Amino acid sequence: MTTKAHPLLSWSPEAVVFDCDGTLMDTERHWQDARSQVFRQFGLRPLPGFAERAKGVHYTDCGRLMAEESDKPHLAPELTESLLHHFMALVADDPVTMPGAAEFVRRLSGRLPMAVASNCPLEVVETSLDRAGLLHHFGHIVVPDEPSAAAAPGAAAVRPKPWPDVYATAARLCGAQPDEALAVEDSMTGIESARRAGLRVLGVGPRPGEEDASRADLWVTTLHSPVLLAWVRAHVPQQGGSAEE
Incomplete structure (x- = not known):
């Protein structure tokens, strides 16, 4: 089935929730570089396929994974702290948007509620989006609770992807039922969370292998896709207006 004939492109969502790393911001390479720096710093070597296993994973889980796969579980706290330190330094120096992301966000802006659901720390998401000139387009930024916040008495913790919490929370804050909201994602971890x-x-x-690609309702190689821009014009009406511009 071609993208032009795909049912998703005849649907009008009530909200759009974006992932950040690798979807809006080109920061996945910063995570890769940060992981490499940490491995070198501690004299460790990643196992084959580690980069794919770590993609989209919350940084605390990534630090733990690095420690477990290196057979150094006791180093998990130090690896996690170092990973976040290196990443924040890298992303502060080089905030770059993914191809087509800025244009797609701007075309959607003002048409329907939008949010970001990310596994990154809130400071990282807000700073990178602000420096890219995109932060003001989003009504809500949802990230997992830090361990101290999650432990607050009576508080319902927002768990990281692949748990559904960040996407469920973002849709609710946008005033949309989950099945009336669209998630935009680049990683299997994030797709699992949204689904x-x-x-x-x-x-x-x-595009990943067919089995992984089929977990998304539709797969495109870039947000600059002409069919997506046509979809916005035809099926995402201006607030208070018609579907046509």
């Missing part, structure tokens, strides 16, 4: 929350999913980036 578990009940959102429809637009996958973006280099």
